[in-house]
Structures are given as C-alpha cells and as structure tokens.
Amino acid sequence: MTISSGVGVLDKAAAILNALEHGPTSLAQLVEITGISRPTVHRLAQSLVVHGLVGRDMHGRFELGNRLVELAGAAGEDRIVTTAGPLLIKLRDLTGESTQVFRKQGDHRICIASAERPVGLRDTIPVGTQLSMKAGSAAQVLLAWEDNERMIDGLRNARFTPTILAGVRRRGWAQSLGEREPGVASVSAPVRGQSGRVIAALSMSGPIERLTRQPGKIHHEAVVRTADELSDLLRAQNDPNASLSR
Known part of the structure; x- marks a missing residue:
C-alpha cells in the first residue's frame, strides 16, 4: 500500500479494492498484490462481499461488486x-x-x-x-x-x-x-x-x-x-x- 490514512483496516480494505480494479483476482493474487497476509485478505474480502463492495465470479475469484456501481452513479455522472x-x-x-x-x-x-x-x-x-x-x-x-x-x-x-x-x-x-x-x-x-x-x-x-x-x-x-x-x-x-x- 502506498497511501495510509492511519486506520489500518480501512487501508487494507482499500488496497484490496484497488487490486480488484484490474479485474477478477484470486485470493493468492490478492495476497501477492497487496502484501497483506492471506488470513487477513480472506477475512476482509469476505466482509466486503457481505456489503456488496466485492463479488465473486463464476470461477470463485474476487471482483468489484455491484454496490460500487450504484455508489458511483449516486456520486454523479462518470x-x-x-x-x-x-x-x-x-x-x-x-x-x-x-x-x-x-x-x-x-x-x-x-x-x-x-x-x-x-x-x-x-x-x-x-x-x-x-x-x-x-x-x-x-x-x-x-x-x-x-x-x-x-x-x-x-x-x-x-x-x-x-x-x-x-x-x-x-x-x-x-x-x-x-x-x-x-x-x-x-x-x-x-x-x-x-x-x-x-x-x-x-x-x-x-x-x-x-x-x-x-x-x-x-x-x-x-x-x-x-x-x-x-x-x-x-x-x-x-x-x-x-x-x-x-
């Protein structure tokens, strides 16, 4: 992670979302990209799934969730x-x-x-x-x-x-x-x-x-x-x- 807000759990969640910007990503890839431990990445990613910020594709990989699209629309035109x-x-x-x-x-x-x-x-x-x-x-x-x-x-x-x-x-x-x-x-x-x-x-x-x-x-x-x-x-x-x- 290159940006720190001082709130560790939020910074790690943001790092996961940033990694998913490139497309569907496996758990192993998320660990490699973010540098966060596997148990922590898995726990945070699953929590983001619950809130709709992260989804799973047909192969079980993590991807950006539909809730982000809704939030982007609410924020104004792209x-x-x-x-x-x-x-x-x-x-x-x-x-x-x-x-x-x-x-x-x-x-x-x-x-x-x-x-x-x-x-x-x-x-x-x-x-x-x-x-x-x-x-x-x-x-x-x-x-x-x-x-x-x-x-x-x-x-x-x-x-x-x-x-x-x-x-x-x-x-x-x-x-x-x-x-x-x-x-x-x-x-x-x-x-x-x-x-x-x-x-x-x-x-x-x-x-x-x-x-x-x-x-x-x-x-x-x-x-x-x-x-x-x-x-x-x-x-x-x-x-x-x-x-x-x-």
Missing part, C-alpha cells in the same frame, strides 16, 4: 462518459460510423458511451450493452495490456490469438472483422488513466461493406487520435497542472 461524449460525436461525424467507449467489467465489457450513425445501415450498441470479452477489437484492446496471467485466462475460447494481441500492443490499436457479429467491422484504441494504465477502449464500428476488410488501415489514425485526446483530458482533470501536449 467523468469519462461526460468527457467522451463530444469526442465520440466528432469521430462519428469524421468517419460516418458509430462510435463507442467500452469499459471492462469482470468477464464482460460494457458500453458506457456511444454516438450512433443517425441514418442508414449502422452498428447499434446502446449505452449499457454488455458484450463478450472474447471477441471484437475493443475486447482485444482491453486485454492486450493485462498482466500475463489475466491475458492467458482471457484468451481461453477467444476469437483472437496471442499473436493478434502482440500486434495490438505494437501498433497501439486493434481491428476486427466479423468477430463479434457477422458482417461488422471495428477499430479500437486504448484510453489511459493517470498512471498510464488502460482504463477503457474507444471504438468505431460499422458494416464491413463500408469499412472494408482493412478498417484499421483507413481509420486507425482518427481512432487513436481521439482515444489519446480523451486520455489527455481525463489526466488533466485529475491534475490541473498537467500539460495537454503529447
């Missing part, structure tokens, strides 16, 4: 949602395709912001839509920078391969062709938080007949530029003295 809105509209108008921001939640990804193409054939993904982490360019982005153990777990039964994820990390963007849904193509890039960690994926999607079979070649610059702009704005909100220059 900054990433309000900040992303105008940028998604600008990207939509530039490319002529639907745009979205996805955030990883457990074994799924959630659409937290979108700007749909107003007319014609389009890929419609309403806010709140829950999609698989096993297919699609946004899933590739959200998994590509995970630690090795979570990446291996995420690749099980996925439509993409370790080689594809290596390419995503090298290029800084991902594309997919019919992975999530037949006939749909997409391009995605990472949105990064204050520490540089990937916190979301910004995407554009539409029919392959318009995006072609090389959507990344055509659109990756606009998608990456928009994702970088969103990252910069979010960092500046956390640090008013931060420069927006890249």
